[in-house]
Amino acid sequence: MQDSKKEFGNVLIVGLGMIGGSFAKSLKLQGLATLFGADRRAGELTLGVSTGVIDHPAQLDEATISNMDIIILATPVRAMESVLTEIKPFIKPTTLITDVGSTKGSVVAAAKKVFGEAPANFIPGHPIAGAEKSGVLAANPHLFEKHMAIVTPLPYSDPELLDRLHRLWRAVGADVVSMDVDHHDHVLAASSHLPHLLAYTLVDALANAERSQDIFRFAAGGFRDFTRIASSDPVMWRDVFLANKDATLATLDLFTERLDEMRQAIVEADGASMYGVFTRAKSARDHFLRLLEQRTLGKPQEKAVAISVSPASAINGEIKLIGDKSLSHRALIMAALAKGVSELSNIDLTGDVKVTMQALKDMGVVIEEFGYGAVRVHGVGRRGLRAPIAPINVHNSATSLYLLAPILSGQTFHVEVIGEETLLNTPFTHLLALMREAGASVTSAAADCLPFKFAPAELTPVKIELPGPPSSRLMSSAVLLSLFAEGQSQFSTVLHFDDQVRALFASFGVGIDGESDISVSSNELKGTALDLPADMQQTLWSVLLATLLPGSSLRLSGVSSQGRMVKVLSLLQGAGAKIDWVGEPIDVFAAQSVQVSFAKLSSFNLDAVQSYEMREFLTQLATAAIYAEGDSQFEGISHLPYFYEDRITTFVDGVNHIGGAVEWHAGTLLSKGCTPQGGDLDSAGNELVALAFLLLAARCRNGATVRDCQKLLAQIPNLEEIAAQLGLKCLVQS
Ligand SMILES: NC(=O)c1ccc[n+]([C@@H]2O[C@H](COP(=O)([O-])OP(=O)(O)OC[C@H]3O[C@@H](n4cnc5c(N)ncnc54)[C@H](O)[C@@H]3O)[C@@H](O)[C@H]2O)c1
Numbered sequence: 001m002q003d004s005k006k007e008f009g010n011v012l013i014v015g016l017g018m019i020g021g022s023f024a025k026s027l028k029l030q031g032l033a034t035l036f037g038a039d040r041r042a043g044e045l046t047l048g049v050s051t052g053v054i055d056h057p058a059q060l061d062e063a064t065i066s067n068m069d070i071i072i073l074a075t076p077v078r079a080m081e082s083v084l085t086e087i088k089p090f091i092k093p094t095t096l097i098t099d100v101g102s103t104k105g106s107v108v109a110a111a112k113k114v115f116g117e118a119p120a121n122f123i124p125g126h127p128i129a130g131a132e133k134s135g136v137l138a139a140n141p142h143l144f145e146k147h148m149a150i151v152t153p154l155p156y157s158d159p160e161l162l163d164r165l166h167r168l169w170r171a172v173g174a175d176v177v178s179m180d181v182d183h184h185d186h187v188l189a190a191s192s193h194l195p196h197l198l199a200y201t202l203v204d205a206l207a208n209a210e211r212s213q214d215i216f217r218f219a220a221g222g223f224r225d226f227t228r229i230a231s232s233d234p235v236m237w238r239d240v241f242l243a244n245k246d247a248t249l250a251t252l253d254l255f256t257e258r259l260d261e262m263r264q265a266i267v268e269a270d271g272a273s274m275y276g277v278f279t280r281a282k283s284a285r286d287h288f289l290r291l292l293e294q295r296t297l298g299k300p301q302e303k304a305v306a307i308s309v310s311p312a313s314a315i316n317g318e319i320k321l322i323g324d325k326s327l328s329h330r331a332l333i334m335a336a337l338a339k340g341v342s343e344l345s346n347i348d349l350t351g352d353v354k355v356t357m358q359a360l361k362d363m364g365v366v367i368e369e370f371g372y373g374a375v376r377v378h379g380v381g382r383r384g385l386r387a388p389i390a391p392i393n394v395h396n397s398a399t400s401l402y403l404l405a406p407i408l409s410g411q412t413f414h415v416e417v418i419g420e421e422t423l424l425n426t427p428f429t430h431l432l433a434l435m436r437e438a439g440a441s442v443t444s445a446a447a448d449c450l451p452f453k454f455a456p457a458e459l460t461p462v463k464i465e466l467p468g469p470p471s472s473r474l475m476s477s478a479v480l481l482s483l484f485a486e487g488q489s490q491f492s493t494v495l496h497f498d499d500q501v502r503a504l505f506a507s508f509g510v511g512i513d514g515e516s517d518i519s520v521s522s523n524e525l526k527g528t529a530l531d532l533p534a535d536m537q538q539t540l541w542s543v544l545l546a547t548l549l550p551g552s553s554l555r556l557s558g559v560s561s562q563g564r565m566v567k568v569l570s571l572l573q574g575a576g577a578k579i580d581w582v583g584e585p586i587d588v589f590a591a592q593s594v595q596v597s598f599a600k601l602s603s604f605n606l607d608a609v610q611s612y613e614m615r616e617f618l619t620q621l622a623t624a625a626i627y628a629e630g631d632s633q634f635e636g637i638s639h640l641p642y643f644y645e646d647r648i649t650t651f652v653d654g655v656n657h658i659g660g661a662v663e664w665h666a667g668t669l670l671s672k673g674c675t676p677q678g679g680d681l682d683s684a685g686n687e688l689v690a691l692a693f694l695l696l697a698a699r700c701r702n703g704a705t706v707r708d709c710q711k712l713l714a715q716i717p718n719l720e721e722i723a724a725q726l727g728l729k730c731l732v733q734s
């Protein structure tokens with residue numbers, strides 16, 4: 001009867017319908033077992049044999065049962081007790097008995113009733129895959145692939161048989177997870193049972209309604225999508241609701257309450273409440289779908305993208321660049337924590353900012369997007385965020401982590417933060433130390449790396465010195481943390497607080513007093529309207545293009561005349577750049593226009609303090625130095641965090657590869673003015689190196705191709721468009 005070479009030996013399916021048939025067909029097609037089928041409908045067994053789903057029809061008698069290695073119960077759940085009673089006298093203790101039923105508590109109860117105590121070889125299971133079809137003709141051998149199978153082992157389940165059950169599910173393509181029986185029934189009541197109840201009830205209610213003929217005649221996509229599952233097998237679903245009564249009632253009550261609220265919103269024409277529910281639900285569903293896509297398709301591979309730049313002549317015109325990325329992150333967060341509505345314009349919603357925005361949406365913040373760079377954020381107040389349904393994923397965005405972590409530590413719910421790629425191996429020691437100083441309850445994986453788990457905690461004001469010269473992200477973390485500690489927090493730093501960030505916080509009502517001894521008070525935030533100033537990297541890039549390309553004349557509007565922007569432009573002015581501020585400064589960011597034209601730059605030097613201040617601009621400034629007359633020198637780079645040095649060494653290798661003349665000695669960059677020939681530049685996937693290389697390429701004798709620009713394009717998706725607007729020929733090649 002048995003082919004000993006087959007991994008799972010003799011397998012009997014009791015209830016050869018859609019699920020049992022799918023299981024049998026998958027094992028049979030792979031040659032992993034000899035398949036037996038038993039069903040109270042003889043016709044299903046005949047079909048099972050003729051369609052190649054099973055090898056042999058079988059009876060639940062001693063000859064069959066005592067010969068099986070695995071028995072899978074795949075009948076409706078309420079039939080399982082009678083099947084177990086029938087097979088009990090013949091079961092060998094070494095035979096694995098499992099099931100696929102949609103409820104687990106009732107199946108365990110049935111086993112206890114039949115056996116006194118569920119035996120060690122009885123281990124329940126449940127595939128989270130299915131269809132609205134039934135019967136063996138609906139068997140699909142691929143049904144379980146890349147879907148989850150839940151196993152609910154009992155305390156005394158046989159470990160070897162549990163291992164066999166795991167292997168069995170993996171063999172049909174499922175990912176196996178273990179769960180407690182009660183938890184399973186509550187989760188499935190909400191995720192599967194309630195939707196079936198709603199679909200059946202909706203169709204039935206409408207079928208009996210007045211005008212039912214027309215309702216069905218004119219029902220299109222929405223009705224069809226929503227009610228597909230009302231075509232499922234009625235016996236199976238009657239059994240599910242009889243078997244999982246309490247958990248279903250609990251989730252039904254919650255839903256009924258929310259449906260009543262929605263009804264009330266319609267009665268009162270309360271558009272804001274409806275909009276809130278709809279956007280939160282959309283965001284939650286989109287989030288699920290992304291997770292599901294990742295499960296079924298795996299993570300998409302990032303494709304290497306190159307950008308070739310033809311030698312450019314002059315760039316001319318007038319341009320308003322999208323808002324600064326770092327301000328965009330902060331503006332969204334502040335608007336979410338404020339009370340009332342904020343209107344944000346010229347906000348950059350691409351790249352990492354999307355990560356921050358998604359996290360806020362996942363925690364219930366309604367963010368309406370209109371057109372290019374304009375959003376309306378419905379603030380929920382400092383402690384009004386809601387627990388997300390899944391961990392917050394900051395992907396590869398350290399900025400999102402620095403800004404979200406302090407606000408999560410001040411919430412009233414538990415939440416986990418996960419990340420991806422390089423972020424997973426990065427220790428966030430200073431950030432964690434800062435939060436713990438305020439009494440935050442945050443635990444991390446080894447070595448202060450992600451994932452982080454936050455629990456509610458009462459935060460207290462801190463009085464500390466921020467370590468080293470702190471990053472501007474850490475300074476913002478400190479301010480955000482202070483908003484959740486009742487009282488006044490004080491930080492001293494060796495650096496001045498960035499003026500633009502200070503202006504942004506102030507416009508939401510956060511007073512940051514002092515230059516390097518900073519005090520922040522926790523108070524309520526109020527929504528506001530903000531027009532963000534142009535992105536600093538993109539502004540510097542455009543200014544340098546116009547400076548380096550003879551015949552250029554460019555006007556940039558909406559450039560902040562505060563903080564680092566002014567400093568970097570002053571530095572270039574000092575080297576001979578023709579940069580003029582035009583008009584009066586407006587708004588909280590003191591935005592103005594900037595007029596730039598070609599200039600012959602003279603060499604310029606940065607001491608260690610300036611290198612620190614200009615650290616984000618070093619690769620672009622080094623490019624300017626390459627085309628300046630004479631030797632320029634940037635000192636103290638090796639004192640910066642390692643990734644700044646990595647950027648510079650990648651930059652130096654690339655420049656020299658295409659005929660430039662830069663040297664790198666003991667943490668100092670030396671550039672001898674020259675015009676490189678051009679060729680291939682490898683940015684090693686770093687977006688700031690890539691941006692500098694595009695600048696370098698524009699003035700090379702023969703142009704150049706910059707490799708590995710995918711991260712740059714993720715940060716500035718409309719780069720080709722900006723270049724075209726300026727008259728620069730950039731071609732993106734994927
Ligand atoms: N349909 C789904 O999407 C889905 C998904 C996961 C799990 N499940 C579970 O799988 C099981 C089977 O569902 P299905 O969709 O395959 O249903 P189905 O109707 O296609 O198959 C059930 C089979 O069991 C047989 N049967 C009923 N009582 C029996 C008895 N006492 N003895 C022998 N055979 C009997 C029926 O004749 C039928 O062929 C159910 O417990 C269900 O809860 C279903």
Ligand SMILES: O=C(O)C(=O)C[C@]1(C(=O)O)C=C[C@H](O)C=C1
Nearest residue numbers: 102127128129130131132192229
């Ligand atoms: O896709 C469908 O048609 C299903 O109904 C599958 C579904 C579900 O609700 O997700 C149905 C019952 C289960 O026990 C598991 C899966």
